[in-house]
Structures are given as C-alpha cells and as structure tokens.
Amino acid sequence: MNFKKLSISVSFAVFALYGALILSLFYYYDGAVFLEILRSSRTLFSIRLSLFTATVSTIIAVIVAIPSAYALSRFRFFGRQLIDTMLELPMIVSPVALGAVVLIFFNTPTGTFIQGHGIRFIFTVYGIFLAQFIVTVGIAIRLIKAAMDEIPVRYEEVARTLGASPARAFMTVTLPLCKRGIIASSILTWAKALGEFGATITIAGSMAMKTETIPVAIFMRLASADIEGTVVLVLMLIGIGLGILYGVRLLTGRAVPV
Amino acid sequence: MPKIEVKNITGKVLRDLSLSVGDKEILALVGPNGAGKTTLLNVIAGLTDYSGEVLFDGANMDRVPPHRRGVGYLFQDLALFPHMNVAANIAYGLKIRKYTPAVIGERVDELMDALHIAKLRDRFPYNLSGGEKQRVAIARAIAPFQKILLLDEPTANLDAQTAKYFRSELSVFLRRLEITTVFVIHDLLGAEEMADRIAIMHQGSIEQVAAPGDILFRPRTRVVSEFIGMPNILDCDECTVLSTGLVEVRSGSMRLVLPYEGTAMSKLAISPHDIYISDSKPPGPALNRYTGTITEIIPLRTVVRVKVLVDGNELLAELSRETFDEMKLTAGSNVHLIVKLRRLRYFEV
Structure with missing residues (x-):
C-alpha cells in the first residue's frame, strides 16, 4: 500500500469510527419515543433555551472578539503574548474546571457583591450565558484573528492615505473583507456554545424548565438510565451541529479549521 | 500644490536624510534595493515612525496622521480594494471626505476618461490586467483632490514596452495635474523620462539630487557614478x-x-x-x-x-x-x- 492510499485509508477509518458511533444510536432508536420526547414541553424548553442562550452568548462573544482579534492581528504591544496564551485557557482547561473557577469567584467578596447588587449568575439563565461566553470567547477571538490575519494591512494603509481614520478604514475595508471569516467564526462559536455542558452545569445547574440546555438534558436522561431519551436528544444535537458545520463549509468554500 | 521638505529624517534604514521637493515638481528616487526609497515615501505619507521633520509648504506634518496629510500614494502592490468595483475604488476617497454625489460622479468620470479606463467602470480588480490595475490605482490615489502624489514603482507590474509607453503618458498626465510628485523607480532611464530632478539614494541617505543631465554628466560621488553605470x-x-x-x-x-x-x-x-x-x-x-x-x-x-x-x-x-x-x-x-x-x-x- 503506497503512502497516498495509506493516508486516505486512515481518514476513512476515522470517518468510520464516528459513523459507527452515530449508527449505534439507532439500535435504541424508537420513532414513537422520538416524537413523544420531541413534543414534550421539557424538551421544547431545552431546545429553545439552548438556541437562545447560544445565540446571545455568541453575539456577546463576537462583539468582544472583533476588537480583540483586530488588536492581536495588527498591533505589537506589551502583554500581547500573555493575552494570546490566555485565550487558549478554554482549550487546555476542562469546562468543568472553568465553571468551578467561576463558582469560586462568586464566593469571594467581589463575587458576592456582584451577585447581591448586579446580575445573579449562579443557578440562573445568566449563568448559562456566562458559562458559554467564557468557554467560547477565546475560540471566537482565535478564529476571527485568523480571518483578519489573511487581510493585508496594506488595504488599511491605502484607505488611510485616501482620508479614512483608522476606525473608518477598519469599518469600510477590513471588516467587509473578512466578513465571510467572521460569519464562519460566529457559526462555529455558536455551535460550540450550543454543545457546552461542563461549565453550564457547574454554574447554572440542571434545573428542568429553568437552566436545562440540550447537553444538560442529555446528561440528566443518561443519569436516570433513560437510554431512548438520551438517543433522541443526542441525535438532535448531532443533527444541528453537523447541519451548521456543513453550512459553514458551503459559506467558506473550504474546510473550517476548528 | 505644496512644497515638500524633509529634514534630518532618521528611521528604519534612513540616516539623517534631508530633501526638498519643489511645488509641482516631479522628483524621482532612484537607488539600489534597500536604499530606503519606499521608507522615504512612507515617511512623507506618515505611515512609518521617524525622527526629524516633514513640512508641507512650511507646515509641520509630524503629528498629522496619514488621513489628514492629503497625500495620494500608489503602492507598489497597488492593493485595489477587492470588494469594490473600479468606480467604487476610485470614489472611495471622495466618499470618505464626504463630497456630494454629483462631485464624486463628475470626478470619477473625469479620471476614468483621462486614464482611459471608462470601459472598466463595473469590473472588479480580479478581472483586470496589470496595466488596467495600475491605471485604476493611480486614479484612486489622486481622486480626492490630493495635494501630493507618491508613486512606488509605478511601472513595476508592466512589461518593458507597456512600461515605456505608460511612463510617457503618466508624465504628461502628472504635468497637466500640476501635482507635486515623488516617485520611486529602479532604473535611471525611466527616471529621466519622467522626472524634473532625480535623487540617487544609497544606504539610507541621498547621494545626489540633480536634473537628469547633471546626474549623468556630473556625478558627484563614486556611488552615483557606479549606479549610473560609469558612462563614457x-x-x-x-x-x-x-x-x-x-x-x-x-x-x-x-x-x-x-x-x-x-x-x-x-x-x-x-x-x-x-x-x-x-x-x-x-x-x-x-x-x-x-x-x-x-x-x-x-x-x-x-x-x-x-x-x-x-x-x-x-x-x-x-x-x-x-x-x-x-x-x-x-x-x-x-x-x-x-x-x-x-x-x-x-x-x-
């Protein structure tokens, strides 16, 4: 077997592994249960809550990520390396640990003050926003920075000589040029937020009809040995996730670096 | 159109460089790679840090940001905005400076006619030849009624024959506009065809600034005579x-x-x-x-x-x-x- 065939075979083996895992779900698939669970108000609440929180936290993450990514992409400043390293925190630290850090923070005097005088995060929907934001913002910055890195600084210099202020040059040249990259990054961030579990359950808990997102619902059903219910929710999550990634692929015309 | 003075500029490769460009003058910067020609253009445009002074008509520009200097700049890589068509590229600076749609339309048409690119109005940069891109980039650089024009290798992307024709056309065009121009060019022959004066640069300083004939017949330093090829x-x-x-x-x-x-x-x-x-x-x-x-x-x-x-x-x-x-x-x-x-x-x- 030559190298080309070997490498293609390995890639198919990985595909087969995931494919087999997904197919195995159908062993416990029951159409009647599927419809019943899908129609239940608890499931519909989880779906709505997941879509809503993922959308809101993605919007906040992208709003924060765009200027941060621009700074990291364009400027050399003191602390840049430090910030860049910190962005990898959600990738190297488990979401449960991140959630635990947040919980501990809200048990400090500052955290208690915020909880008492501002927004209550612990065991509320705001906690879900916070959990998803913390887990996704670093990735959002990384992805958007990669999109901005591909746009030569030269375009902004041209805009500057034509009378545009730095902000105007960014808005009229850089932003439109990396629009596709930002949209693709936002969708991936959204998909990541949608599937977020560890930090969410640690900060917001798992209260049905209150803070139960789809991943949390999957965990709860699995914990109570409801295999059919778990299968239904996992299939829904996989369906939404793969649909989104396929959409991004069509949008960018190439494989998306995740 | 203003007079440009740069005094004791030091920064990147430049070493205590001083130069004066007269009102409406066309000055060529010539020299080997790494001499600091493009850096000097960037200093005039305010796109790079420097120590020293840059004056336009006696007014100090050191704290004036690039977008307020009124300097048109044709970069060597042209950098036409890929998401805009030809007309939008040319109109960009006029829109940014908030000219009325009537003035913008008139100016864009006038420049497209003058540079023979009226047919390209709705085309996008990826769909243009090297020569067409060059013309669009020049039109864009001067469109917002700039006082000074900087050109970095304005014929670098053209074949030798087209470059020669374009140089003479550009020379006539710039003289008609009466715009103070500084351009970088690598060959002396091209500089002679377009410039009122030529500045020979070497290792971050200016070796000689003179009219084309004087450079050739009265080279002041060994570097200049070597650069011009030691003619007989x-x-x-x-x-x-x-x-x-x-x-x-x-x-x-x-x-x-x-x-x-x-x-x-x-x-x-x-x-x-x-x-x-x-x-x-x-x-x-x-x-x-x-x-x-x-x-x-x-x-x-x-x-x-x-x-x-x-x-x-x-x-x-x-x-x-x-x-x-x-x-x-x-x-x-x-x-x-x-x-x-x-x-x-x-x-x-």
Whole structure:
C-alpha cells in the first residue's frame, strides 16, 4: 500500500469510527419515543433555551472578539503574548474546571457583591450565558484573528492615505473583507456554545424548565438510565451541529479549521 | 500644490536624510534595493515612525496622521480594494471626505476618461490586467483632490514596452495635474523620462539630487557614478550639421554621426553597454565604427569591462563573460568597436 492510499485509508477509518458511533444510536432508536420526547414541553424548553442562550452568548462573544482579534492581528504591544496564551485557557482547561473557577469567584467578596447588587449568575439563565461566553470567547477571538490575519494591512494603509481614520478604514475595508471569516467564526462559536455542558452545569445547574440546555438534558436522561431519551436528544444535537458545520463549509468554500 | 521638505529624517534604514521637493515638481528616487526609497515615501505619507521633520509648504506634518496629510500614494502592490468595483475604488476617497454625489460622479468620470479606463467602470480588480490595475490605482490615489502624489514603482507590474509607453503618458498626465510628485523607480532611464530632478539614494541617505543631465554628466560621488553605470563622457569639440536632425560630432580625433537638432551639444554620454566589441571587422557601413587597442581588462562577476583606446579617447565597453572568453582578448589586442546610437545622451551648453 503506497503512502497516498495509506493516508486516505486512515481518514476513512476515522470517518468510520464516528459513523459507527452515530449508527449505534439507532439500535435504541424508537420513532414513537422520538416524537413523544420531541413534543414534550421539557424538551421544547431545552431546545429553545439552548438556541437562545447560544445565540446571545455568541453575539456577546463576537462583539468582544472583533476588537480583540483586530488588536492581536495588527498591533505589537506589551502583554500581547500573555493575552494570546490566555485565550487558549478554554482549550487546555476542562469546562468543568472553568465553571468551578467561576463558582469560586462568586464566593469571594467581589463575587458576592456582584451577585447581591448586579446580575445573579449562579443557578440562573445568566449563568448559562456566562458559562458559554467564557468557554467560547477565546475560540471566537482565535478564529476571527485568523480571518483578519489573511487581510493585508496594506488595504488599511491605502484607505488611510485616501482620508479614512483608522476606525473608518477598519469599518469600510477590513471588516467587509473578512466578513465571510467572521460569519464562519460566529457559526462555529455558536455551535460550540450550543454543545457546552461542563461549565453550564457547574454554574447554572440542571434545573428542568429553568437552566436545562440540550447537553444538560442529555446528561440528566443518561443519569436516570433513560437510554431512548438520551438517543433522541443526542441525535438532535448531532443533527444541528453537523447541519451548521456543513453550512459553514458551503459559506467558506473550504474546510473550517476548528 | 505644496512644497515638500524633509529634514534630518532618521528611521528604519534612513540616516539623517534631508530633501526638498519643489511645488509641482516631479522628483524621482532612484537607488539600489534597500536604499530606503519606499521608507522615504512612507515617511512623507506618515505611515512609518521617524525622527526629524516633514513640512508641507512650511507646515509641520509630524503629528498629522496619514488621513489628514492629503497625500495620494500608489503602492507598489497597488492593493485595489477587492470588494469594490473600479468606480467604487476610485470614489472611495471622495466618499470618505464626504463630497456630494454629483462631485464624486463628475470626478470619477473625469479620471476614468483621462486614464482611459471608462470601459472598466463595473469590473472588479480580479478581472483586470496589470496595466488596467495600475491605471485604476493611480486614479484612486489622486481622486480626492490630493495635494501630493507618491508613486512606488509605478511601472513595476508592466512589461518593458507597456512600461515605456505608460511612463510617457503618466508624465504628461502628472504635468497637466500640476501635482507635486515623488516617485520611486529602479532604473535611471525611466527616471529621466519622467522626472524634473532625480535623487540617487544609497544606504539610507541621498547621494545626489540633480536634473537628469547633471546626474549623468556630473556625478558627484563614486556611488552615483557606479549606479549610473560609469558612462563614457566625451567632450564635443565640434558639432557639424550634416542634414536636418543629423550631426557629426568631433571629440579629439574621433568622429560620431548621430541624430540631434542644432549644434549646442557640449558633452556626450555613451553607456558601456552600448559599445560592442568584436575581434574581427564587422560587415556593414563604417558609420560610428572604430578600431582601438585594449588598455585594461576589468573582470567583474558576470561581465567583463574593457578599456579601449580609440583615436585618443579611452572608452569603456562592457561584454558578457562568455563573449569575452570566446574572443580571447588580452591587453594590447586590437579590436573593432560599434557605438549603438539609440541610447546616446547629451548635455547642452
């Protein structure tokens, strides 16, 4: 077997592994249960809550990520390396640990003050926003920075000589040029937020009809040995996730670096 | 249009550089790679940090950001905005400066007509040839009524023939606009075609700033004379009109027939590239052909320079190493020389 065939075979083996895992779900698939669970108000609440929180936290993450990514992409400043390293925190630290850090923070005097005088995060929907934001913002910055890195600084210099202020040059040249990259990054961030579990359950808990997102619902059903219910929710999550990634692929015309 | 003064500029490769560009003047920056030509343009545009002073009409620009300097800049890579069509690219600066749609439309049309790109109005940059991109980028650079224009290698993306034509067209266009222009160009011939004055740069400083003829005939430093290719400068002792547009020039006992109007020529420059050497007598008429004796051989890396004594004048010729080896020339050999006519340059009284 030559190298080309070997490498293609390995890639198919990985595909087969995931494919087999997904197919195995159908062993416990029951159409009647599927419809019943899908129609239940608890499931519909989880779906709505997941879509809503993922959308809101993605919007906040992208709003924060765009200027941060621009700074990291364009400027050399003191602390840049430090910030860049910190962005990898959600990738190297488990979401449960991140959630635990947040919980501990809200048990400090500052955290208690915020909880008492501002927004209550612990065991509320705001906690879900916070959990998803913390887990996704670093990735959002990384992805958007990669999109901005591909746009030569030269375009902004041209805009500057034509009378545009730095902000105007960014808005009229850089932003439109990396629009596709930002949209693709936002969708991936959204998909990541949608599937977020560890930090969410640690900060917001798992209260049905209150803070139960789809991943949390999957965990709860699995914990109570409801295999059919778990299968239904996992299939829904996989369906939404793969649909989104396929959409991004069509949008960018190439494989998306995740 | 303002006068540009840069005083004691230091930054990146530049070393205590001072230069003055007159109102409406077209100045060429010429020099080897790494001399700091583009950096100097960036300093004038305010796109790079520097110490020293930049003045436009006496007003200090050091704290004025690029978008308020009123400097149009044609970058070497052109950098047309890929998400805008030709008309939108040209209109960009006008829109940013909030001109009315009527003024924008009129100015865009005027520039597209002047640069012969009206047909390209709705095309996008990926769909343009190198020459078309060049024209669009120039139109965009000057569209918002800029006071100063900087051009970095304005013909770099064009083939030799198109570049020559474009240089002469651009020269006429810039003179009509009466815009103070500084442009970077790598070859002296191109600079001579367009510029009022030429500044020769080397290692971050200016070696000489002078009119094209002065650079050629009165190089002030060794760097300048090396850069211009150490031409053979012949004194014109006598200039006789043979017929309209054709003269015979005598320099010592050497006689040359060449196209020229009048008799005011005082010096004549011949590049070493333009003197052909042959070890046998070449066929054809004897016009501008001589015989001489090799006095010195200067081998360089890829070429060989040969000094030949011809009728009392010592001429420097340059030939490729292969040709030199083939002819087996040595000091003292007698050779035939042909002087090529079309690139002769003159200095008048």
